[in-house]
Amino acid sequence: MITYEKIADKISSKIIDTLDDGSMDTEKLSYGILVFFINITKLIILLIGAYFFDVMLEFFIIIFSFAIMRLSNFGLHLKGSLFCTVVSFISFIGSALICKFLHFDIYMIIISYIVLILLTYMYAPADTESNPLCNTKQRKKFKFQSICKLLIFFFISLLFNNYMFVSCIIFGNLISTITILPITYDLFKLSKNNYELYEEYEP
Known part of the structure; x- marks a missing residue:
């Protein structure tokens, strides 16, 4: 085979x-x-x-806003390519379908980003066993970058008058934030805060 x-x-x-x-x-x-x-x-x-499912545009917007956050948030990597593909399909395609019908008003946008920024402040960046983030300065830098990105996405969401576009941005940010939460690591039985197992180092 x-x-x-x-x-x-x-x-x-x-x-x-x-x-x-x-x-x-x-x-x-x-x-x-x-x-x-x-x-x-x-x-x-x-x-x-x-x-x-006719959600190509929605998918690209979601994956873009997710990827931008992923660069500094990092987050878990699922074990097993098939399992990862299934979860990714449900997450991204499912979100794209929801975004065709869900409209965020200004209050929902503000509440969403307050929650996302708080969770990011608490848990970003999240490392993996294969990529422990062992330097405190780097972790602080990545956290700062993630919060700045969320603030930029927040202002973009307020400025654009396109419900679908705003919904997709928020869902992309949301998926990225979910991947850094301790409860998500526990759900998939993955080790979190792996940097604690190593000595501090200067890059």
């Missing part, structure tokens, strides 16, 4: 054989290729879902 792992191993072996200079770690290269294939497959499935 052909698997992503086998394809990644073959490609990495070909690259190593071609270069043949000992400058690359085969295992790391294979893992990088594997992650690339998994993410591409997941994206294709999400795009097909967005097209099928």
